[in-house]
Amino acid sequence: MMGRAKIEIKRIENKTNRGVTYSKRRKGLIKKAYELSVLCDTDVALLMFSPTGRLTSFSPKQSMYEPDPGKMTSMEELEACEKQLETLLISVVKRKMSLSSKVKATEEESNEADLLSYDDVFNQPQIFDYGTTSERNNVSTSTMVPPDIKGSKSNMNVEKGQAINDNNILSWPYMSPFK
Amino acid sequence: MMGRAKIEIKRIENKTNRGVTYSKRRKGLIKKAYELSVLCDTDVALLMFSPTGRLTSFSPKQSMYEPDPGKMTSMEELEACEKQLETLLISVVKRKMSLSSKVKATEEESNEADLLSYDDVFNQPQIFDYGTTSERNNVSTSTMVPPDIKGSKSNMNVEKGQAINDNNILSWPYMSPFK
DNA sequence: TTATCTATCTATAAATC
DNA sequence: TGATTTATAGATAGATA
Numbered sequence: 230m231m232g233r234a235k236i237e238i239k240r241i242e243n244k245t246n247r248g249v250t251y252s253k254r255r256k257g258l259i260k261k262a263y264e265l266s267v268l269c270d271t272d273v274a275l276l277m278f279s280p281t282g283r284l285t286s287f288s289p290k291q292s293m294y295e296p297d298p299g300k301m302t303s304m305e306e307l308e309a310c311e312k313q314l315e316t317l318l319i320s321v322v323k324r325k326m327s328l329s330s331k332v333k334a335t336e337e338e339s340n341e342a343d344l345l346s347y348d349d350v351f352n353q354p355q356i357f358d359y360g361t362t363s364e365r366n367n368v369s370t371s372t373m374v375p376p377d378i379k380g381s382k383s384n385m386n387v388e389k390g391q392a393i394n395d396n397n398i399l400s401w402p403y404m405s406p407f408k
Numbered sequence: 409m410m411g412r413a414k415i416e417i418k419r420i421e422n423k424t425n426r427g428v429t430y431s432k433r434r435k436g437l438i439k440k441a442y443e444l445s446v447l448c449d450t451d452v453a454l455l456m457f458s459p460t461g462r463l464t465s466f467s468p469k470q471s472m473y474e475p476d477p478g479k480m481t482s483m484e485e486l487e488a489c490e491k492q493l494e495t496l497l498i499s500v501v502k503r504k505m506s507l508s509s510k511v512k513a514t515e516e517e518s519n520e521a522d523l524l525s526y527d528d529v530f531n532q533p534q535i536f537d538y539g540t541t542s543e544r545n546n547v548s549t550s551t552m553v554p555p556d557i558k559g560s561k562s563n564m565n566v567e568k569g570q571a572i573n574d575n576n577i578l579s580w581p582y583m584s585p586f587k
Numbered sequence: 588t589t590a591t592c593t594a595t596c597t598a599t600a601a602a603t604c
Numbered sequence: 605t606g607a608t609t610t611a612t613a614g615a616t617a618g619a620t621a
Contacts, residue, residue, distance in 0.1 A: 236447075238442075238447060239447070241446075241448065241449075242487060244414070248448075250447055250570040251444070251447075251450060254444045256442065256445070258441060260454075261436065261437050262437060262454075263417075267417050267419060268415075268417060268418070268429055269419075269426050269429055269430040270419050270420075272432060275441070275452070276452070276454075277459070284482050298500040298503035301500075301503060302507075307500055308504070310500050311501065311504070314493055314497045315497065317477070318490065318493045318494065320478070321478045321480075321489050321490045321493060324477035324478060325483065325486045328480075328483060328486065332518040339523050343568060360547070
């Protein structure tokens with residue numbers, strides 16, 4: 230839609246081209262979201278789900294998308310929320326049991342295969358890379374701009390599956406709202 | 409940044425101009441998110457939080473941003489998640505008790521003031537308004553485009569504080585990840 | 588590949604209706 | 605107050621290094 234030629238908005242079949250376009254447009258989208266949030270003093274979050282369903286990119290300073298019961302005003306929505314949380318909690322506990330027994334059974338040998346790699350978790354390079362580009366001047370101190378996450382594989386602690394890394398970037402595996 | 413004059417990226421102080429810019433740029437951002445999702449076959453969600461902290465706009469087809477325990481691979485993240493869910497559940501139950509006692513005390517008279525208006529919930533007009541614009545041709549059948557939510561105050565059932573309306577638009581009160 | 592270039596297309600600020 | 609117009613800044617598709 231911008232560039233040497235107009236393109237139709239449909240899936241780019243060539244994998245390489247799709248990746249190139251993704252990188253370019255993701256950068257543009259993040260910049261636009263940042264500008265909207267600053268210009269209009271509005272809370273904007275941009276979420277992208279990786280093909281594996283892991284939430285890998287979002288606005289900084291977010292803690293967790295969670296319901297806020299204090300603002301709920303009816304028994305109906307409170308009970309719907311309660312039920313959902315109970316269901317989730319049950320599935321978490323079940324997962325713990327499953328993981329625990331699996332680890333016990335195989336000890337230390339084969340569970341390596343279950344662990345996620347750095348690329349699984351942060352497979353989208355240069356998220357919020359303001360500060361390394363010409364934008365440095367006007368955005369590097371903004372709350373929209375998290376510290377760089379590049380070159381920090383060693384402190385990511387992916388091996389422990391931590392939920393929040395040093396830069397407050399969430400890495401829960403989230404249900405994708407799509408697909 | 410585009411138009412008759414270059415503007416600096418900082419809060420627009422004039423309330424009217426801020427609103428105008430918000431409308432224009434929100435539309436542009438949504439379009440860009442849509443295009444990225446289609447071109448690159450990627451899951452993109454765009455969330456905006458109202459000044460009251462209520463999540464009022466997002467991509468269609470989403471159910472809930474919730475952790476997916478089945479994809480968690482370590483006890484550490486499972487336990488962090490479990491603790492968070494427990495805390496949430498407790499606050500939901502407390503809120504229920506609080507609401508319940510308040511309703512009992514005042515019966516039916518003053519609780520109207522606690523209820524949210526349509527504008528509180530959907531105070532951002534023309535969310536995903538493709539289909540009313542020139543984009544009609546290429547996006548009206550896309551999954552990125554939810555059915556129109558305009559003129560449907562009567563079936564919103566805001567009085568009951570329902571969590572999900574007829575168009576699968578979530579209306580939990582969410583914690584804003586900002587501010 | 589991964590980054591840079593640039594002609595061209597799109598988004599939008601300000602003006603106008 | 606909101607919709608439309610238009611000139612210009614910005615984003616980016618394809619090319620190139």
